[in-house]
Every structure is written in C-alpha cells, then in structure tokens.
Amino acid sequence: xxxxKRLRIIAAFxxxxxxxxxxxxxxxxxxxxAQQFREIPNASPSELHPLGTDGLGRDLFSRxxxxxxxxxxxxxxAALLSTLIAGALGGAAGFxxxxxxxxxxxxxxxxxxxxxxxxxxxxxxxxPLNVAPLVSVIAxxxxxxxxxxxxxxxxxxxxxxxxxxxxxxxxxxxxxCGPMRMIFRQIFPNLRPxxxxxxxxxxxxxxxxxxxxxxxxxxxxxxxxxxxxxLRGLEDFSAVTSNPxxxxxxxxxxxxxxxxxxxxPSQEDLG
Amino acid sequence: xxxxxxxxxxxxxxxMALTVAGGFLAATLVRYSPGYGVDERExxxxxSQPSIEWIRxxxxxxxxxxxxxxxxxxxxxxxxxxxxESLHRPISQLLAERFHVTxxxxxxxxxxxxxxxxxxxxxxxxFGGWLFDLSCTLISGFMLSLPAAVIALLFVYLRAPVFLxxxxxxxxxxxxxxxxxxxxxxxxxxxxxxxARGIARPxxxxxxxxxxxxxxxxALLGTSASMSxxxxxxxxxxxxxxxxxxxxxxxxxxxxxxxIINLTLIVTLITVACNSFADYSSKxxxxxx
Numbered sequence: 145x146x147x148x149k150r151l152r153i154i155a156a157f158x159x160x161x162x163x164x165x166x167x168x169x170x171x172x173x174x175x176x177x178a179q180q181f182r183e184i185p186n187a188s189p190s191e192l193h194p195l196g197t198d199g200l201g202r203d204l205f206s207r208x209x210x211x212x213x214x215x216x217x218x219x220x221x222a223a224l225l226s227t228l229i230a231g232a233l234g235g236a237a238g239f240x241x242x243x244x245x246x247x248x249x250x251x252x253x254x255x256x257x258x259x260x261x262x263x264x265x266x267x268x269x270x271x272p273l274n275v276a277p278l279v280s281v282i283a284x285x286x287x288x289x290x291x292x293x294x295x296x297x298x299x300x301x302x303x304x305x306x307x308x309x310x311x312x313x314x315x316x317x318x319x320x321c322g323p324m325r326m327i328f329r330q331i332f333p334n335l336r337p338x339x340x341x342x343x344x345x346x347x348x349x350x351x352x353x354x355x356x357x358x359x360x361x362x363x364x365x366x367x368x369x370x371x372x373x374x375l376r377g378l379e380d381f382s383a384v385t386s387n388p389x390x391x392x393x394x395x396x397x398x399x400x401x402x403x404x405x406x407x408x409p410s411q412e413d414l415g
Numbered sequence: 416x417x418x419x420x421x422x423x424x425x426x427x428x429x430x431m432a433l434t435v436a437g438g439f440l441a442a443t444l445v446r447y448s449p450g451y452g453v454d455e456r457e458x459x460x461x462x463s464q465p466s467i468e469w470i471r472x473x474x475x476x477x478x479x480x481x482x483x484x485x486x487x488x489x490x491x492x493x494x495x496x497x498x499x500e501s502l503h504r505p506i507s508q509l510l511a512e513r514f515h516v517t518x519x520x521x522x523x524x525x526x527x528x529x530x531x532x533x534x535x536x537x538x539x540x541x542f543g544g545w546l547f548d549l550s551c552t553l554i555s556g557f558m559l560s561l562p563a564a565v566i567a568l569l570f571v572y573l574r575a576p577v578f579l580x581x582x583x584x585x586x587x588x589x590x591x592x593x594x595x596x597x598x599x600x601x602x603x604x605x606x607x608x609x610x611a612r613g614i615a616r617p618x619x620x621x622x623x624x625x626x627x628x629x630x631x632x633x634a635l636l637g638t639s640a641s642m643s644x645x646x647x648x649x650x651x652x653x654x655x656x657x658x659x660x661x662x663x664x665x666x667x668x669x670x671x672x673x674x675i676i677n678l679t680l681i682v683t684l685i686t687v688a689c690n691s692f693a694d695y696s697s698k699x700x701x702x703x704x
Contacts, residue, residue, distance in 0.1 A: 254433065257690055258683040259645030262663060266679045269667040270444055352562045356649050359564035362667055378568055379653075394565060401560035 155403040162400060166216055169209035177210040178202065178367040186383050195389035198377055202367075208392055211369035215351055216400070218285040223346035225289030230296035231339050237297070238304025239331065249301065255294040263291060264353070268362045277368035284363045288350045296342035303338045307331050341408070348404040355397060371397045422698070426691045433687055438491065441676040442484040496677045501669035506677050509662060517651065517658030521643040524581035529639065531582070532589035540597045540624070541616055551594070555587035563646050567653035577656040584646045585639065596631060600624045630701035637693025641686040 165172060181187075181201040189196045195204035237248035255263075267287050275283065307313060307330070316330055351371070357363035358372020366373060374393035377383065384390045462470075490497065496506040539551055563584045570580035600606065601624055609619045644660075651660035659678055666674035 254437070257433075257641060257687040258679065259641050259648075259686060261645040261648045262679045262682050265648065265663060265667040266444075266675045269670050269672060269675050272670075348560070352560075355562035356564040359562065360649055360652055360664055360667075362664075372562070372564075375562065375565060378565065381572065394561075397562070398557070398560045402556060405556055405560070 151406050155406040159400065159403045159407070162212060162396070163216055166209055166212035169206070169213055173203065173206040173209055175203040175206040177207045177369050179206070186387065188387050189389050195392050196387040198390075199380065199383065204374075204377075204389055204392065207369040207374060208396065211371050211374045211393065212396060214281060214364065214368065214370045215354060215372075215397075218281060219288075219347050219350040219354065220343075222285040222289035222292065222350045223343050225286070226292035226346055226350075227296060227339055227343040229290070230293040230300050230342060231335065233293070234297040234300030235304050235327070235331065235335065238301045239308055239327065241305075241308070245301075248297070252294040252297045252301075255291070260291065260353070261356070264288070264357060265360070265362055267291070268357070275365070277365050280363070280365040281368055281370070284354060284357060285350070288353055292346055292350060296346065299338060299342060300335060303335055304331060307334050344404070344408055348401040351397065351401060351404075419699075422695065426695060430684070430687060430691060434684060435488075437680050437683060438488055439484055441680045442487045444672075444676060496681075497673045499666070499671055499674040501666065501671040501674070506674055509674070510659065510678075510681065513657055513659050513662050516656060517644070517647055517660055520578040520581060520651070520656065520658060521640070521647055523576075523578035524585060524643050524646075525636075525639050527578065527582035528585035528589055528643075529636070532586055532593050535590055536593040536597055537620070539594060540601065541620060551590070555590050558583065558587040559591075562649075564649040564653055567650040570650070571654055577650055577654045577658075580650045580654060581643055581646045584650070585642055588642065589635070589639065592635060593632070596628050597624060600628050630697040633700055634693050634697040637690040637697075640689035640693075644682050644686055 179202065181193075181197055181203070183201070184193075184197055185199050185201040187193060187197040187201075193203050193205065195208060198204055198207070233248050233252075237245040264287060268284070271283055313326065313330055316326055321330070354363055354370060355372040355375055358370050359375050361376075363372050364370040371393050375397070377390045378394065380390075487497075494507050496510070498505055499509060502509065535551060539548055543551070566583050567580050570577070570583075603623075606619060606623050609623055647658060647660035648663055649660075650656070651658045652664035655661070659682070663675055663678045663682075665671075666678065
C-alpha cells in the first residue's frame, strides 16, 4: 500500500472519529453549549471541564463539540449547494453553447473577479445582523453556498464541453436520443467524478471562510458555537496564555482541513 | 497592430459594461435591502412631525429602482458616492483617506509573497530533493489550513507589519500554483530531451521552463490582486490598520449599506482592471495578440 493511500485511510478515520464525536455531543458531554458556570469564568482545564471555561463561564469542550457539529454539517451542505449550482449552470453552458454559454461564463467571470470576502460581507450586511443564532448559521452557510460556485462552474463547463464534442454523444444524437435522455444518461454520469471533486474541494474552503467571517463578527452569532466564533477566544491574549485549551478549536479546524486536503481525490482517482 | 488595438478597445468596453452592470446590481441590493431608508431616530417619541419629515427627506428615498439608479450613477460619475450612514462623512473622502494605506499593504504583500513563492519553487526545482519538496508541501499545506483571521491575530501578537500578514496568507496559494506549473513544465518531452543531452539545470530552467511559463505567471499576477484585496479585510480589521479592508468590515458591522456596496464595487473594478491588464499582457507575451 502506498504512503498516500495509508495517509488517506488515517485521514478518513480521523474525520469519521471527529464527525461521530460531534454528532454524539449530547452523550459525550453533560453540559449544553450555552450553560454558564458563572463562578468559574476563564477556568483552567480540570476534570469537570477538560478544556476549561470561557470568559462567560461556558464549558469549552462542550462548545467545541457543538461548534464542530455546526461547521462539519453545514460546510458540506453549503458545498453541496454550490456544486449543484455549478453543475446546473456549467452543464447548461457546456451543453447549450452559444449565447447561453457566453452569458453564463460572463456571470462566472464577474463573480470570480470580485474578492469573495468583500462580496460575502456586503451580502451579510444586507441581511439584518441581529437575527436569531440559528438564522445566522443558516444565512452564513447559505451565502457561502450561493457565492462559492464560479470556480467549480468553469471546471464543469470545460468537462461538459468535452463531452458534448465527444464521439459517443455524436452517436447518441445521430440515433435520435432526446436532450433530456442525453443529459441524464450520457452527460451526468460522466460529470459525476468532476462534481464530486468540486464538492470535496469546496468543503475546507467554506470551513475556513466561515471561520474568518465569524471571527470578524459577521458569521454565526452567539451563543451558537462554530469554529469561527470559538476562535474569537484567541483574541484575549491573557486568557490564551493561562489556558492553552483555547487553542483546541484551532487545532481541530486545522486537523480537519488537512484531512480534507489529504483525502481530496487526485486526477488519477477520477480517471 | 489592428488586432492589438481591437483587443484593447474590447477590454475597455467590457470594463465599462461591468461598471454599469455592477453599479445597477449594487443599487438594486441597497434599494431592496431590509430596512432601506429607515432611520431609527424616527422611532424617537420626543421628535415632532416636522423633525421626522426632515430626517426622512435626508434619506432621498426614491420609489423606483431606475430613478434611484439614475441618481446614483449620475452622482458616481461626478465622484460622489454618497455619504456613509455610520460615519456621516462622504464616501469619496473616506476612500481618499484610506485607499493609499491598503494599496501600500497590498502592493508590498504581493511583492513579498511572489518573491518568496517564486524563490522557493525555483529552489525546489533546481536543487531540492524529495525531502525539500515534502517539507515545502507540508508547510504550505499547513499554512493553507489556517484561516486568514488567525494569521492576522498571530501578527497582532508579534506586532509585525500588516503587509507581511497578507503575504503569509497569499504565499501558500502562490507557491502551490508556481510549484505545480514548474513541475508540469519539467515533464514536457523537450525538457526531458534537454536533460538527456546534459544541458545544465539553470539553463534548462531559464530557456525551457521559465520562458514558456511566463505568460501563465503574468496572468496569475492579476489574480493575486483580487486575492490580496480579499485578504486585506480580516487582516486590516484585526490588525487595526486604517485601510479600506477595515472600513469594509466597519461598514458591514454597522450595516452601512451605501459604504459597503460602494467599496465592493470599487474594489471589484480595481481587481477586474488588474486582471484584464494581466490577461492582456499574458496574451501579448504568449504571442496570441
């Protein structure tokens, strides 16, 4: 077994472990993410609180587990949304060609030209900021999903165009195969590996973007935890030096993103 | 010469079309955003009806989108982008004060990140063995896994300059791209033939790898502009650098829609201009024009 394959297996196990831990947060920790222990704010790690508590006396371990759940469930959801948009638009541009192709590609170019973070914060600012925590979570990841498609679109468009010009599609067309049948029986199955790769690439990008947005106070709002707003704890330098447990969200986030990078399917895997 | 001129004119026209379309999109977003034209002072029971009417008149609420956009575009042509709702100052004035700060940070960051990424990728190609390659890949992979805001915090603790933080965020992306580009070029048959003939590696690098890759590298330079402006937002906000990145963050936090939308539009235009210039130069170098 090659080193790369072994690394992938380890990374997959780690990701599964972290995911299961986050899903079973209620069973692993007795505290809710919002429960306060007002008598022990900024506490150091102890038996009751393995990572200590934050400035409001909330258990950091519980918040980390619940925050992992939010980030690890919603980043793939946003990635799925952006991949679906990229698949639909890129597929349409590649299959239809002509003005459709030009219009869709121009739209993608325009979206790619703007710095993503500027557009993200502009759109986030258009929505009211004082919304319920759950709404802020959904809004953040929905915006990520709705804005993250342009780079994937280019890849899907190029793949669809290649398929459109292929011999087997020409044969299908000449035998009287209808457009819908061609899309679902010929094009889509051949696009699947590309769509899967784009989906997988988008997940760590969205995790990192959410972290940055939440650290700036424009993402998931308190008391709902996410890796981003847990990382805001690092801004308090004195608390960080007294409790290294505050680095746990950063370690977890970095580990997960590295695992995603390792598992990412290579060109050979996609055939 | 004619093709060269036609391409240039086409690019300028597309930039103008983008300005009009982008402006319309921005105006639509501002006009139809929740709470448009509502001032919380209107809820103050101590204010009389004339005072409330005066506050309302200050917001220039237009019923139609087209009229609103017409007014907005007319003012923008004169360099008047409106007034910031949170800072109560003209947006053009705020831009004039802060733009040079960001431009300086971003320019220095692009130069630093490019120099480091290019130098390391070149060294890796010329002298690096598998260990050097692996170390570079691991370091860049680790840096790619850190959110930009965490890198900004690290630079706050270290009291290091802002441009360096932007460069650190950009470096791994540039390094990976340049490294892959050089690796791909070195697998070309003519490079393998040159190696087999015993031509020195630096000569192969300059004549057979760098020269064909120059056009792509120049195109990447344009993308770096967009990347660096995007990175400037969290870095300037957290490092307290008074540039337009910090201004954008402030505008978003205070829901100052005219300011944030205008900033986004202006930054988009700058990055599109940079991209177009880089793309045009790249085509000139590759001989497509």
